Structure formats: C-alpha cells, structure tokens
Amino acid sequence: MRIYDFEQFSHVVYLVRFSASGLVxxxxxxxxxxxxxxxxxxxxxxxxxxxxxxxxxxxAAVEVQGTAITWGWADEHGMVKTTRAVMESTVWIHAGKIDGPILNAIITVERAVCCDPLTGSTKVWQGRG
Known part of the structure; x- marks a missing residue:
C-alpha cells in the first residue's frame, strides 16, 4: 500500500490490532x-x-486475529473514532467453504498505533474493547 492511497495530510495512518469471533x-x-x-x-x-x-x-464458529489499516484524524478523537469504527465494522471471511460476514461478531481492539506519514512519529493505545 502506498502512502498516497490515504487522504489528506491532516490525516494519519492507524494500525489497529483486533480479534473477532462469531459464526460464518x-x-x-x-x-x-x-x-x-x-x-x-x-x-x-x-x-x-x-x-x-x-x-x-x-x-462455522470462527475466530480471527489481525491488523486493520486505515486512516483518520491526527488527534485524540481521531484515535477513538478509528478504534470504534473497527469495533462496529463487519469482518468478512472468504475461505471457500466458509464464506461471508461474521454474524453476531464480538470484536475487541487490543492495540492501536497512530503513525504520522510526514514526521514518522507514532503513538500507541493499548486497551480492551
């Protein structure tokens, strides 16, 4: 992924480590x-x-862990909105026999890292969602 795939320079890149479980x-x-x-x-x-x-x-009862990459505003509210967006989103699995969204998903955010593409500075949020 290229850095210019993300919106304006007032935005930062978020790497959000999450886990999700439910039925597919x-x-x-x-x-x-x-x-x-x-x-x-x-x-x-x-x-x-x-x-x-x-x-x-x-x-099928499934469990998924991974890191979502997205962009958001470069402030405290931006991090809250981004982690909330991950927790309220739909996780899709495409694996042939198991295919579709995770139904009644329980999504937790374990860690969010905010990276400023201009300065290279990072900020880490650890928590439970």
Missing amino acids: QRHPDRPDTPTKVKILGRDVRDAVFMEVCGGDDQF
Whole structure:
C-alpha cells in the first residue's frame, strides 16, 4: 500500500490490532480457497483465521486475529473514532467453504498505533474493547 492511497495530510495512518469471533455461513459445495479476511473494506494481510468447535452443518464458529489499516484524524478523537469504527465494522471471511460476514461478531481492539506519514512519529493505545 502506498502512502498516497490515504487522504489528506491532516490525516494519519492507524494500525489497529483486533480479534473477532462469531459464526460464518458454510458452503459445503464450494472448493477450498486461500483464506482472505476483510475489515473496513481492506484486506487484512496478517490475518490468523481458525475454525473453533461449536459450529454445526450450516454455520462455522470462527475466530480471527489481525491488523486493520486505515486512516483518520491526527488527534485524540481521531484515535477513538478509528478504534470504534473497527469495533462496529463487519469482518468478512472468504475461505471457500466458509464464506461471508461474521454474524453476531464480538470484536475487541487490543492495540492501536497512530503513525504520522510526514514526521514518522507514532503513538500507541493499548486497551480492551
């Protein structure tokens, strides 16, 4: 991803480490494909996806961890709004037989790092969502 993919210079890049769990619909007639996870409309490149017990023939119980990348305002309210956007967003999983949004997802934000592309300075927020 290039830095000019992000909006104006009054914005900063946020790397938000999250975990999500819930149910995803099964599609037994589809072939297995490489797993792709999306949040906030972008791919989660470092996503770790696992199917946990508790599902049935129609739904799979899943758990996902990864880092969402997005942009936001360069102030305290920007960090709050960005982490809230991640916690309220929809996580999509595309893995062939398990495909679709995580239903009734429980999303927690473990860490958010704010990076200013002009100065290189960072600010870290650790917490539980």
